[in-house]
Amino acid sequence: MKSSASTVHPKQTAWGHVKENYRLYAAAFLIVLIAELIGMKKFNAGPALIVIYPMLFAIVIGVVLGKDIVKFFTKEETKKASSLVLVAITPFMAKVGVLAGANLPELVNVGPALAFQEIGHIGTILFALPVALLLGIKKEAIGATSSTCRDKDYGLICHLYGSESPEARGALSIYIIGFLIGTVYIGFLASFVASFQFFHPLALAMACGIGSGVMMAAASGTLATIYPEYADQIVMLAGASDMLSAIVGIYFTLFISLPITKKLYAFLEPKLSFRKRLKYEGDV
Amino acid sequence: MAMTMKNWTLSLVFTSVITMLLANLIGNHVSITESIPGVLWLSAIAFTGIALGKVIPLKIPPIVFVVLIGMLVASPISPIAQPIIDSTAKISFMAPITIVGTLAGIGLDFKSFISQSWKMVIVAILVFTGTFLIQATFAELFLHMTDAGN
Numbered sequence: 151m152k153s154s155a156s157t158v159h160p161k162q163t164a165w166g167h168v169k170e171n172y173r174l175y176a177a178a179f180l181i182v183l184i185a186e187l188i189g190m191k192k193f194n195a196g197p198a199l200i201v202i203y204p205m206l207f208a209i210v211i212g213v214v215l216g217k218d219i220v221k222f223f224t225k226e227e228t229k230k231a232s233s234l235v236l237v238a239i240t241p242f243m244a245k246v247g248v249l250a251g252a253n254l255p256e257l258v259n260v261g262p263a264l265a266f267q268e269i270g271h272i273g274t275i276l277f278a279l280p281v282a283l284l285l286g287i288k289k290e291a292i293g294a295t296s297s298t299c300r301d302k303d304y305g306l307i308c309h310l311y312g313s314e315s316p317e318a319r320g321a322l323s324i325y326i327i328g329f330l331i332g333t334v335y336i337g338f339l340a341s342f343v344a345s346f347q348f349f350h351p352l353a354l355a356m357a358c359g360i361g362s363g364v365m366m367a368a369a370s371g372t373l374a375t376i377y378p379e380y381a382d383q384i385v386m387l388a389g390a391s392d393m394l395s396a397i398v399g400i401y402f403t404l405f406i407s408l409p410i411t412k413k414l415y416a417f418l419e420p421k422l423s424f425r426k427r428l429k430y431e432g433d434v
Numbered sequence: 435m436a437m438t439m440k441n442w443t444l445s446l447v448f449t450s451v452i453t454m455l456l457a458n459l460i461g462n463h464v465s466i467t468e469s470i471p472g473v474l475w476l477s478a479i480a481f482t483g484i485a486l487g488k489v490i491p492l493k494i495p496p497i498v499f500v501v502l503i504g505m506l507v508a509s510p511i512s513p514i515a516q517p518i519i520d521s522t523a524k525i526s527f528m529a530p531i532t533i534v535g536t537l538a539g540i541g542l543d544f545k546s547f548i549s550q551s552w553k554m555v556i557v558a559i560l561v562f563t564g565t566f567l568i569q570a571t572f573a574e575l576f577l578h579m580t581d582a583g584n
Contacts (some may be wrong), residue, residue: 167444174540175448181536182453185461190528201437203528205535212539216468223540235534237442238449240480240500242530245522247479247504252519254509263576273568278560284467285553294557296566301493323554325546329538331555332562339566349570357570360562363497364538367531369566374527385527389501391481391569396495 174227181211197345199371239363246389267356283422290320296411297403299324300361333368340369351377355384359391366392453533471521509533521576
């Protein structure tokens, strides 16, 4: 999309760039300002300390102003915003890198645990697949539960099954739901699990690396607030785990979790699907 | 399809750089002048990582290079490690992330979100619960086996 733009404007000046995007930049600045003024909120829900970061308020304000509700932003602006997410997250990843470099001995120390917890990504299947089948979901369940369905995983499923396939529809559902629900939920989950004090804070930190930088930030931020004495290590390990997922994640989905999902599906589907044919909307 | 580095840099300045200063001031009570060195270091690391990702022809997400560069310049072998660690320590780790939530929220396709069935919402929650719990379990197990968590 940029290549066509660059042929139309062979040399876009800095001023041209600002003129094209000023509305988005100004509005984003104001949203950050409002979210930061609301500030971090902490409250107790039973045994768990729930932490809500300005980021979550920012997401909500952004969604409300977006092209579907208040319609403050145009379609082009929302597209542009999506593409800017990957730009805007880089300083955070730089921070994660600096923390890792500064705590290199600790990182090496937990290296084996960090590597092996990647296997834990099969956890996406464990509860989700049986329940999906009980709910009457068919092949969509394969795409939906074989990974956390972040960008690359969705791309992989589309590549393997075709973007119109039930598998890809399932993955797309989790991709869409995952961003909004996932980001809010993973923070709650992290603090809820932490409240049992069963896991070491560093083990929880590594579990935050689920292949989405935004979710990792939400979960590790919550944990860092609960365990201030481990704050730097938590952010560093969550970041390292997330980076590892970013590198090996797609291969893990392709060679390990997707084959397991398919095997389990073939085994469980006849046993768990009581409502056969009922929700069979003519999938070919 | 990728952005030119000039547009990338402008986008970074108008999104993250400005709002990091703002968020660190309001949310973390660090003055803008005090935040500037840290913000500049983080931005420079990000820039170097992304530029490197464009040059290196490997199928690795460019964001990985950002983390690796950050790790390298802050590691014990780096002569400039201390100033980088000290100045970036003043930037709270949540200060750079509010803008990310903002942009992701603006970009969210809410229409297709509400058109999803409640069943898929349950499945999504179980997908995330499952991976979080099992990853934590494996991490815990190996922390104990290698005696690393203390």
